[in-house]
Amino acid sequence: MNATIDRTLFNERVASPPARLSLTLAGSVPGLLDGAWWPRSRDLSRELPALLDVLDARWGRITRVTVNPAHWPVIPHKVPVAGRMVHVGWFADEQDPHKLILLSYTAGRWDLLVIPPETGAAAAARLMSAAATPGSLLSASALLAREDITRDARETLNREEEWETEGGHASAAAGNLDPAGCLSSARGR
Numbered sequence: 545m546n547a548t549i550d551r552t553l554f555n556e557r558v559a560s561p562p563a564r565l566s567l568t569l570a571g572s573v574p575g576l577l578d579g580a581w582w583p584r585s586r587d588l589s590r591e592l593p594a595l596l597d598v599l600d601a602r603w604g605r606i607t608r609v610t611v612n613p614a615h616w617p618v619i620p621h622k623v624p625v626a627g628r629m630v631h632v633g634w635f636a637d638e639q640d641p642h643k644l645i646l647l648s649y650t651a652g653r654w655d656l657l658v659i660p661p662e663t664g665a666a667a668a669a670r671l672m673s674a675a676a677t678p679g680s681l682l683s684a685s686a687l688l689a690r691e692d693i694t695r696d697a698r699e700t701l702n703r704e705e706e707w708e709t710e711g712g713h714a715s716a717a718a719g720n721l722d723p724a725g726c727l728s729s730a731r732g733r
Contacts, residue, residue, distance in 0.1 A: 588611070
């Protein structure tokens with residue numbers, strides 16, 4: 545079986561939806577992160593152009609992006625953005641797996657928390673706000689870990705509240721009452 549490649553498909557870029565992004569205010573106290581990005585998928589070729597279009601206008605021309613390959617199945621060497629190519633690299637051990645580093649020859653470096661695409665809207669909003677907090681000393685992985693702990697605590701509280709509203713403690717205690725309404729034990733009946 546022979547396959548044919550239509551090269552026109554590679555030259556046409558499908559319009560990406562706007563980037564979901566939160567950035568620290570310009571001139572604010574520097575922290576470990578400069579904001580957060582919430583991509584819609586794990587496809588860098590599709591997600592990076594929309595992000596870089598926004599950031600080029602705000603920060604200057606981004607020339608290089610680095611990621612940790614832990615959460616990106618395919619890392620392209622270059623990504624087309626506004627008629628030019630942006631180099632993409634990766635660092636497995638040196639870079640936080642939840643961070644994207646953006647470099648510009650003229651303007652410097654920015655570090656963004658990458659919020660996993662499957663994250664719910666409420667959690668993503670909390671993470672975006674936390675990552676854009678000026679002067680924050682929490683790393684990308686620390687922010688995600690803190691969100692996981694908060695989510696787990698919230699789920700536990702919800703389960704406890706549900707148990708209580710369905711009878712919970714009162715119904716368990718009522719199960720130990722004899723027909724006359726007196727507490728009984730397995731021995732003393």
